[in-house]
Amino acid sequence: MLQIAARAVERARQLGAQQAAAGVYRSREVSIQWRDGQMEKVIEATSRGLGVDLYVDGRFASVSTCDMRDEALDRFLQDAVALTRTIAADPFRQLPDPQSYPQWARRSEPAPIDLELEDPDYAQVTALERRELAEILEQSARKGDSNGAILSVTTSVSDSIDESWRVHSNGFSAARRGTSYWLGADVSVQDVDGRRPEEAAYAGSRFFNQLPQAISVGQLAVERALGRLGSVKPASAVQTLVVDQRASGRLLAYLMGPMSGAALQQKRTFLGEKLGQSIGSPLLHVQDDPFVKRGFGSRLVDSEGIEAKPRVILDQGRLSMFFIDTYYGRKLGVPPTTSGSSNLAWQLGSLDAMGLIAQAGEGLYVTGFLGGNSNATTGDFSLGVQGFAIRNGKLAEPVAEANIADNHLQFWPRLVAVGNDPYPYSSMRTPSLVFDKVMVAGT
Amino acid sequence: MADNHLEGLAYFGQFGIDEALIRTGLQAALSRGGEFADLFFQYGQANSLGLEDGEVNRAYTGVELGVGIRVVRGDQTGYGYTEDLSPQAVRRAALTAAAVADGPARDFPQAFSADIVPSRYPIARPWSDVHPGEKLPVLQRLSIDTLAADPRIQKVSVHFADSSSAFLVADSQGRIAFDLQPMTVLSLSCVAEQDGRRESNGFNLAGRQGFDWYTAERLQYMVGQAVARTMQLFDAVPAPVGEMPVVLAAGSSGILLHEAIGHGLEADFNRKKVSIYSDKMGKAIASDLVTIVDDATLDHARGSIDVDDEGNAAGCTTLVEKGILQSYLHDSMSARHYGVQPTGNGRRESFRHVPMPRMRATYMLAGPHKHDEIIASVKKGIYCTNFANGQVQIGAGDFSFYVKNGWLIEDGKLTRPVKDVNLIGNGPKVLEKVDMVADDLVIDQGGWTCGKDGQSVPVSQGMPTVRVAAMTVGGRG
Numbered sequence: 001m002l003q004i005a006a007r008a009v010e011r012a013r014q015l016g017a018q019q020a021a022a023g024v025y026r027s028r029e030v031s032i033q034w035r036d037g038q039m040e041k042v043i044e045a046t047s048r049g050l051g052v053d054l055y056v057d058g059r060f061a062s063v064s065t066c067d068m069r070d071e072a073l074d075r076f077l078q079d080a081v082a083l084t085r086t087i088a089a090d091p092f093r094q095l096p097d098p099q100s101y102p103q104w105a106r107r108s109e110p111a112p113i114d115l116e117l118e119d120p121d122y123a124q125v126t127a128l129e130r131r132e133l134a135e136i137l138e139q140s141a142r143k144g145d146s147n148g149a150i151l152s153v154t155t156s157v158s159d160s161i162d163e164s165w166r167v168h169s170n171g172f173s174a175a176r177r178g179t180s181y182w183l184g185a186d187v188s189v190q191d192v193d194g195r196r197p198e199e200a201a202y203a204g205s206r207f208f209n210q211l212p213q214a215i216s217v218g219q220l221a222v223e224r225a226l227g228r229l230g231s232v233k234p235a236s237a238v239q240t241l242v243v244d245q246r247a248s249g250r251l252l253a254y255l256m257g258p259m260s261g262a263a264l265q266q267k268r269t270f271l272g273e274k275l276g277q278s279i280g281s282p283l284l285h286v287q288d289d290p291f292v293k294r295g296f297g298s299r300l301v302d303s304e305g306i307e308a309k310p311r312v313i314l315d316q317g318r319l320s321m322f323f324i325d326t327y328y329g330r331k332l333g334v335p336p337t338t339s340g341s342s343n344l345a346w347q348l349g350s351l352d353a354m355g356l357i358a359q360a361g362e363g364l365y366v367t368g369f370l371g372g373n374s375n376a377t378t379g380d381f382s383l384g385v386q387g388f389a390i391r392n393g394k395l396a397e398p399v400a401e402a403n404i405a406d407n408h409l410q411f412w413p414r415l416v417a418v419g420n421d422p423y424p425y426s427s428m429r430t431p432s433l434v435f436d437k438v439m440v441a442g443t
Numbered sequence: 444m445a446d447n448h449l450e451g452l453a454y455f456g457q458f459g460i461d462e463a464l465i466r467t468g469l470q471a472a473l474s475r476g477g478e479f480a481d482l483f484f485q486y487g488q489a490n491s492l493g494l495e496d497g498e499v500n501r502a503y504t505g506v507e508l509g510v511g512i513r514v515v516r517g518d519q520t521g522y523g524y525t526e527d528l529s530p531q532a533v534r535r536a537a538l539t540a541a542a543v544a545d546g547p548a549r550d551f552p553q554a555f556s557a558d559i560v561p562s563r564y565p566i567a568r569p570w571s572d573v574h575p576g577e578k579l580p581v582l583q584r585l586s587i588d589t590l591a592a593d594p595r596i597q598k599v600s601v602h603f604a605d606s607s608s609a610f611l612v613a614d615s616q617g618r619i620a621f622d623l624q625p626m627t628v629l630s631l632s633c634v635a636e637q638d639g640r641r642e643s644n645g646f647n648l649a650g651r652q653g654f655d656w657y658t659a660e661r662l663q664y665m666v667g668q669a670v671a672r673t674m675q676l677f678d679a680v681p682a683p684v685g686e687m688p689v690v691l692a693a694g695s696s697g698i699l700l701h702e703a704i705g706h707g708l709e710a711d712f713n714r715k716k717v718s719i720y721s722d723k724m725g726k727a728i729a730s731d732l733v734t735i736v737d738d739a740t741l742d743h744a745r746g747s748i749d750v751d752d753e754g755n756a757a758g759c760t761t762l763v764e765k766g767i768l769q770s771y772l773h774d775s776m777s778a779r780h781y782g783v784q785p786t787g788n789g790r791r792e793s794f795r796h797v798p799m800p801r802m803r804a805t806y807m808l809a810g811p812h813k814h815d816e817i818i819a820s821v822k823k824g825i826y827c828t829n830f831a832n833g834q835v836q837i838g839a840g841d842f843s844f845y846v847k848n849g850w851l852i853e854d855g856k857l858t859r860p861v862k863d864v865n866l867i868g869n870g871p872k873v874l875e876k877v878d879m880v881a882d883d884l885v886i887d888q889g890g891w892t893c894g895k896d897g898q899s900v901p902v903s904q905g906m907p908t909v910r911v912a913a914m915t916v917g918g919r920g
Contacts, residue, residue: 035715036715038518038519039519039543040518040519040520041519041520041521041522041797042519042520042521042522042540042542042543043521043522043523043797044522044523044539044540045522045523045524045525045536045539045795046525047524047525047526047795048526049526059500060500060501060502061501061502061503061504062501062502062503063503063504063505064504064505064506065505065506065507065508066506066507066508066509066526067458067506067508067526068526068527076506079504080504083490083502083504083575084502086502086574086575086576086579087492087499087500087501087502087575087579088498088499088500089500090498090500090501093500127542151716151717151838152715152716152717154715188715188716188717188838191839194719194871195719195838195839195840195869196716196717196718196719196721196837196838196839197836197838197839198717198836198837198838198839228839231839233915236684236685266495266598266600266634267597267598267634267636267641268598268634268643270641272641370834370835370836370841370842370843370867371702371832371833371834371835371842371843371844371845371865371867372834372843372845372865372917373831373832373845373863373865375643375862375863376643377634377641377642377643378640378641378642378863380862380863381863382682382845382863382864382865382917382918382919383865383917384834384841384843384865384867384917386841400839400841401841401867401868401869401915402867402915403843403865403866403867403915403916403917404917405682405684405864405865405917405918405919406919407919439684439918439919439920441684441685441867441915441916441917441918442685442686442915443685443686443915
């Protein structure tokens with residue numbers, strides 16, 4: 001497959017591209033869905049495709065195809081080069097500086113570091129094992145329902161192996177393989193007023209033997225679903241928010257989107273003049289760590305081939321960097337950093353969610369969001385939320401149909417506590433977070 | 444009306460697809476006792492051009508070609524797909540899908556026939572014949588005119604996308620259906636600055652249209668809308684907090700229907716009894732002013748289809764009539780479960796995806812009231828004109844949608860703009876509270892995309908001006 005990428009680069013150069021980068025991927029996915037005592041869906045496939053970035057006479061196009069027949073590929077590249085020639089020249093477009101590639105990729109050698117992204121036993125997982133896991137997920141969920149509230153349980157077991165190969169005309173060649181496994185359980189329950197709330201639990205890992213017990217995932221799903229019964233709409237009020245680890249990553253993602261070079265250059269960010277300045281409380285301390293063994297976001301090079309390295313994103317509340325790729329770096333006249341984050345690493349606190357709830361005393365514990373959005377240009381956001389009321393340091397009634405609204409530049413300074421519980425099933429790895437004085441809309 | 448079956452085979456013949464290959468796939472698919480099988484061949488090319496900082500300086504093309512093979516046994520589905528259309532690869536993918544069943548092989552069809560398929564989005568020139576050079580002036584015109592429209596505009600970006608997708612679906616009953624689906628989306632966005640404050644907004648148009656749809660008038664309209672929607676944001680006051688009357692403008696307010704009821708009526712959720720509308724067929728679920736349809740037949744609409752992705756006829760389905768629930772949205776599997784005809788809602792993102800019940804163009808029919816009368820009836824509330832996105836919990840019924848532009852209503856008048864506020868409610872409760880419906884139905888022409896189980900499909904939505912007596916407005920006060 002590396003040869004296909006190399007041939008595409010070579011052919012693009014023959015057709016008139018001064019520079020080209022080609023990536024080939026192949027992935028195999030198997031996923032099963034099990035519902036209420038029987039198999040519902042089995043999906044199994046191997047998929048592949050090719051993407052090529054073309055730099056022709058100062059012009060740029062990015063094209064992809066999954067029609068890999070030789071004659072089709074050749075005509076595809078001819079058309080793509082012709083397409084590139086029709087648009088305007090852009091002096092800022094070029095491949096990254098080869099000095100930014102790791103030495104091994106410049107020499108077309110295998111990577112010297114193993115991030116343990118691939119489970120060597122991937123091919124050993126059998127259809128029967130997947131089916132057994134799906135059944136255990138359902139059974140453990142049903143065991144947690146003593147009052148017969150469950151309407152339906154859907155569970156899922158999936159795994160995939162993803163391989164990719166990338167070649168750049170200015171001296172870059174690298175391959176990457178990774179596996180991942182996921183378990184999930186969705187539980188719907190009957191409420192007395194006709195509502196049928198559902199909740200879920202998911203868990204994933206790059207290694208099969210590192211997945212949590214299916215029993216615990218099923219138990220968590222039913223516990224969460226039963227917790228939704230009898231939910232009420234809260235009164236509108238300013239409250240302390242404890243945001244659970246599985247929800248908090250979304251708040252951080254809204255803060256980080258406007259840190260891109262494109263947002264900065266296009267003036268679509270409320271962080272435009274904030275580099276080096278405080279935008280949050282000193283507890284907002286987040287680093288990017290690409291080298292976590294078995295991490296979902298781990299990598300040796302970023303999406304452009306630039307050598308990965310650990311970075312400080314937010315230094316005790318101060319904005320330390322933007323995510324600047326080669327193109328927007330040249331447009332902005334600054335050196336590129338990296339095109340996006342890998343694995344995040346928060347400076348953790350000492351309490352888990354229940355400890356933070358006890359400390360908060362009164363407020364709202366947010367376990368999930370429902371719609372809403374965040375304006376990258378101004379920092380205003382408004383998000384539907386659900387969760388539980390907090391009274392006397394304990395969880396009280398479940399809350400639904402509520403909404404929170406704020407502006408990031410005023411919100412993050414009111415981050416008053418960080419949990420010790422980074423969410424393990426996402427590269428965001430964000431712990432539970434506590435914010436003071438947030439407007440909650442309800443009745 | 445061309446012979447759909449022969450037209451489809453002729454089209455896909457260029458990729459080596461013929462009846463022999465279809466029989467090979469179906470034979471393997473049915474080799475383990477599956478009750479039903481289908482092969483979904485797809486070819487598509489998507490092109491887009493981007494303008495940034497005054498120049499059309501980026502171009503993108505994506506080509507998709509492959510087949511998805513489904514085998515059904517009872518409520519169970521096996522699925523495989525491949526981009527390799529050699530007989531060996533198709534057979535391998537079909538055998539994978541076949542493994543969902545476990546029994547003796549079944550007969551596969553030797554001959555195929557097609558139903559007549561309507562033609563709801565003919566275009567004069569296919570997008571593959573439109574040279575990229577012809578499109579450049581459209582992007583440049585939008586950029587120049589937007590910058591000229593107001594000195595506060597700092598940045599303009601334009602994205603011009605078009606695609607041609609063709610599919611041929613052949614099933615174990617010997618049916619073949621073929622459709623050619625054009626699509627285009629033109630998006631204009633801008634950033635403006637005033638007194639050190641920045642705001643951004645935009646406008647987009649989408650449809651199963653050809654290049655000639657982008658007339659000078661239409662482009663002018665886009666510029667006017669994008670600039671007005673952006674400038675309005677500078678005058679916005681903080682949105683209010685809590686429950687209050689909400690008036691939804693005619694057009695894209697159809698997002699309320701999409702979230703509050705559309706998803707909940709997708710029959711797969713009801714078959715599994717996990718929708719809040721399960722067991723509600725024939726019952727009152729909305730005020731008697733409310734009649735809602737899901738329509739595949741609108742000329743050139745983004746959500747229109749000639750035939751669904753399972754080869755079933757797609758028409759206009761009445762979901763709710765005068766508040767009474769009339770029908771769910773069905774694919775073949777749910778229709779079989781309920782013993783009804785499929786409603787032509789079996790859709791999928793691509794050959795890599797299993798079809799399921801999805802919306803097409805969902806809208807509320809006009810009612811007896813007048814727009815001005817509705818605004819005048821509200822003492823304190825908000826009027827919502829433009830929307831960004833929405834979401835729903837199928838079982839609990841809670842949903843929300845994000846209002847990008849709106850107005851405060853004070854003493855029956857639109858007073859000051861509001862912006863960036865999420866509205867949240869419960870589907871059946873909100874539909875009961877629809878107490879005024881105007882006579883001004885508008886089908887929105889925006890580039891709406893619906894997501895479900897990780898699959899995206901294009902949809903349309905529409906609405907007359909509507910008053911909801913109370914919904915929670917998530918402002919900051």
